Amino acid sequence: MYDFDRENDRRGTWSVQWDGIADRFGVPDLLPFTISDMDFASPPEVLAALRERVDHGVFGYTDWRLGDFREAIRHWYASRYDTAIDPDSLVYAPSVLNQLSQLLRMWTEPGDGVVVHTPTYDGFRKAVTGLGRELRGVPVGDAKALERELARPDSRMLLLCSPHNPTGRVWTEAELTAFAELAERHGVSVVSDEIHADLTAEGHRHVPWTRIAERGRGRRWALVTSGTKAFNFPALSGSYGIVGDPDEREAFVRRMETGEGLASPAVLSLTAHIAAYRQGAAWLDELRGYVAGTMELVRERLAEGLPGVVWEPPQAGYLAWIDLRPLGIEETRLQEELVTAERVAIMPGGTYGTPGFVRLNVGCPRKKAERGVDALIRTATRLRTS
Numbered sequence: 001m002y003d004f005d006r007e008n009d010r011r012g013t014w015s016v017q018w019d020g021i022a023d024r025f026g027v028p029d030l031l032p033f034t035i036s037d038m039d040f041a042s043p044p045e046v047l048a049a050l051r052e053r054v055d056h057g058v059f060g061y062t063d064w065r066l067g068d069f070r071e072a073i074r075h076w077y078a079s080r081y082d083t084a085i086d087p088d089s090l091v092y093a094p095s096v097l098n099q100l101s102q103l104l105r106m107w108t109e110p111g112d113g114v115v116v117h118t119p120t121y122d123g124f125r126k127a128v129t130g131l132g133r134e135l136r137g138v139p140v141g142d143a144k145a146l147e148r149e150l151a152r153p154d155s156r157m158l159l160l161c162s163p164h165n166p167t168g169r170v171w172t173e174a175e176l177t178a179f180a181e182l183a184e185r186h187g188v189s190v191v192s193d194e195i196h197a198d199l200t201a202e203g204h205r206h207v208p209w210t211r212i213a214e215r216g217r218g219r220r221w222a223l224v225t226s227g228t229k230a231f232n233f234p235a236l237s238g239s240y241g242i243v244g245d246p247d248e249r250e251a252f253v254r255r256m257e258t259g260e261g262l263a264s265p266a267v268l269s270l271t272a273h274i275a276a277y278r279q280g281a282a283w284l285d286e287l288r289g290y291v292a293g294t295m296e297l298v299r300e301r302l303a304e305g306l307p308g309v310v311w312e313p314p315q316a317g318y319l320a321w322i323d324l325r326p327l328g329i330e331e332t333r334l335q336e337e338l339v340t341a342e343r344v345a346i347m348p349g350g351t352y353g354t355p356g357f358v359r360l361n362v363g364c365p366r367k368k369a370e371r372g373v374d375a376l377i378r379t380a381t382r383l384r385t386s
Contacts, residue, residue, distance in 0.1 A: 001282070001286060002043075002044075002283055002286050002287070004040055004286070004287065004290040004365065004366075005365050005366060005367070006041075006365065007039075007365050007367070007368070008039055008040070008041055010039060016035050016037075017032045017034050017035045017037060017361075018032055021034070021345055024345070025335075025339055025345045026339075027339050027340075029343070030339060030343050030344055030345040031343060031344045031345065031368070031371060031372065031375075032344075032345045032361075033344065033345060033346045033347070033360050033361040033362070033364075033369075033372045034345050034346070034347050034361060035361070036165070036229070036317075036318075036319055036361060036363070037229075037232060037234055037363070038232045038318065038363030038364065039363065039364040039365065039368065040232055040287070040363065040364070040365075041232075042231055042232050042233050042272070043231060043275075043276065043279070043280045043283035043284075044283070045275050045276075045279035045280055045283065046231060046233065046272050046275045046276050046279075046280060048275070049271050049272065049274070049275035049279075050268055050271055050272060050275075053267065053268060053271045054268075059267060061263070061264040062264050062265060062267045062270065063264070063265075064092040064240075064265045064270055067270070067274075068274050068278075069270045069273060069274055070087035070090050071087060072273060072274040072277040072278055073085060073087070073090060073240060073273075073277060074086075074087050075277060075278065076277040077208065079281070080198070080281070081197075081206065081207075081208055081211075083208050083210060083211055085210070085242065089242050089243065089244075089249065090240055090241070090242060091240065091241045091242070091243055091249060091252050091253055091256070092238075092239070092240050092241075092256070092262075092265055093224075093239050093240070093241065093256055093262065094237045094238065094239065094262065094265075094266075095226070095237060095238075095239050096193055096195050096224045096225060096226055096239045096241075097123050097127055098239070098260075099222070099224040099239060099241050100124070100127050100159070100191060100193065100224060101127050101131065102252060102255055102256065102260070103157075103189075103191050103222055103224075103252070104127065104128065104131050104133060104157070105131065105255075106248070106251065106252065106255070107156060107157060107189045107220055108133055108156040108157055108189075109156075110131070110132035110133065111132065111133070111134065111154065112133050112134065112154050112155070112156040112157070113133070113134045113136045113149070113152055113154050113155035113156060113157075114128045114133050114134065114135055114136065114155075114156065114157045114158075114159050115136045115137075115138060115146070115149045115150055115155055115157065115158050115159065115188070116128075116135060116136070116137055116138075116159045116161075117137070117138060117139070117140045117146075117160070117161065117164060118137035118138065118139055118140065118352075118353050118354065119140075119166055119167065119321075119349065119352035119353050119354040119357070120135070120137055120161075120352055120353050121161055121165045121166065121193075121352065122351050122352060124159060124161070124193075125353075128159070136149045136152075136155065137353060140164060140167055140169055143178070146179075146182065147182055147186075150182050150183065150185075150186045150188050151186050155186065155188055156188060156189065157188060157189045157190070157191060158179060158182075158183050158188050158189070158190045158191075159191050159193070160179065160190065160191065160192040160193065160209070161193050161196075162176070162192050162193065162194050162196075162197070162206070162209065163194075163196045163197060163199075163200060163206060163315065163316035163317060164316075165196055165317065165319065166319055166321045166352050166357075166359045167314065167321045168196075168313075168314020168315050168316050168317045168319060168321060169314070169315055169316075170200055170201075170204040170205070170206055170315040170316050171207070172207075173205075173207045173211075173212075176207055176209065176212045177212055177215075179212075180212045180213065180215075183219065183221075184219060187219065188219075189219060189220035189221060189222075190209065190213075190220070190221040190222075191221070191222050191224060192208075192209035192221070192222070192223050192224070193224050193225070194206070194208060194209065194223055194224070194225040195224075195225050195226050195228075195229045195239075196229060196230075196316050196317045197225065197230075197316070198227070198229070198230035198231075198284060199229070199230050199288065199291070199316050199317045199318065200288075200315065200316040201288065201292055201313070201314070201315055201316055202288065202289075202292065204315045204316065206316070208223060209221065209223045210223055210242055210244075213244050220244070220245065220248060221243075221244045222241055222242065222243045222244065222248075222252075223241055223242040224239065224241040225239065225240065225241065226238060226239035226240065226273075227272070227273045227276045227277060228269075228272075230276075230284055230287075231272070231276040231280055231283075231284070232363075233269075233272045233276075236266060236268050236269040236272050237266050237269055238265060238266055238269025238270065238272075238273065240273075290366075291318045291362065291363065292313070293366070294318075294362045294366050294369045295313035295314070295318075295320065295362065296313065297366065297369065297370065297373070298311075298313070298320050298360070298362060298369065298373050299311060299312065299313055301370075301373045301374065301377060302322070302373065302377065305374075305377035305381065306324075306327070306377055306380055306381070308326045308327055309322065309323065309324060309326060309327065309380075310323075310326075311323065318361065318362050318363035319359050319360070319361055319362075319363075320359070320360040320361075320362055320373075321357060321358075321359055322357060322358050322359075322360060322376075323356065323357050324356055324357065324358060324380060325356035325357070327380055327383075327384050328384070329380060329383045329384060331348050331349065331350055331355045331356060333383055334348070334358075334379060334380065334383060335348050337379045337382065337383060338375065338376070338379050341379065341382075342375035342378065342379055344371070344372055344375045344376075346358050346359070346360050346372065346375075346376060347359040347360075347361070358376065360372055360373065360376065
């Protein structure tokens with residue numbers, strides 16, 4: 001029904017991934033597989049809603065609490081996750097990272113520890129360390145290390161990425177419950193970034209943090225998310241969250257409207273969210289199937305071209321997190337060769353604190369994804385035999 005093979009030329013659109021490639025890799029005009037947005041157009045249903053709103057022609061001050069925005073979120077969680085959301089528990093902010101920054105200021109002090117799973121999304125690192133907090137990483141799946149870091153007297157927050165970026169791990173309900181129990185035991189607040197949740201792969205189940213928190217476990221907690229990732233409209237900005245405690249929620253809203261001056265959100269973001277959550281389910285399901293097919297292509301190409309690499313598709317998202325450490329290739333050499341010989345840009349694992357991996361963005365038409373994985377295989381093969 002939807003054409004995900006269509007190639008959309010994003011050059012000259014101020015795209016960070018395409019036009020800003022030289023800022024990160026030092027060379028222009030590379031084929032990018034980098035920042036986590038997609039090359040697909042947003043759903044036709046979203047585009048139609050945006051056109052109708054633009055045609056109205058008046059863009060005065062708006063209020064996210066008026067109209068259908070909160071009700072659309074309630075509908076989405078009920079229909080997608082079988083989860084009841086109280087619209088009055090919602091908050092709004094320009095982005096998920098902006099929400100995180102506000103919660104860090106509210107619930108931690110400079111020098112406090114913020115515990116994350118490693119590898120770690122680089123936006124977390126920038127937000128936490130930029131505010132003078134200490135980022136404390138524990139490997140994904142290492143329960144003992146997690147408890148050890150949470151038990152430190154000055155650890156104040158557990159920052160979850162759920163599903164996890166960059167590994168694509170979908171936390172099970174049992175794992176999330178264990179996280180909540182640890183947070184309660186050690187008096188640590190929890191912030192769960194769930195922006196990748198709508199991209200959970202078939203056969204896996206995302207459990208919103210609100211379902212865990214509502215059982216009475218945990219103290220201060222917030223779920224922060226946005227429809228911008230799954231429906232590919234991050235440039236419209238806009239995110240929302242759920243803050244568990246009513247007083248904390250009121251403090252967050254007051255902080256945004258006074259200290260941050262956010263009295264009026266981006267109206268096109270509200271429009272896009274409402275259309276996505278009301279009319280975008282079919283598009284999203286087809287997208288998830290298309291991405292799954294692309295991930296299978298990546299798996300087959302890697303198995304054939306790099307037999308020393310064992311890789312399985314992620315449980316969520318369109319980011320292929322590939323462990324190249326068995327090949328013994330130094331990361332700098334790999335990156336240099338990808339850029340100079342293949343003219344492609346693929347994110348190095350060191351960006352997320354784990355050298356030896358790459359993060360390949362395949363949220364794109366399959367022909368482009370083929371070029372990326374084939375370039376990676378050729379480069380690794382040359383360096384392995386040189």
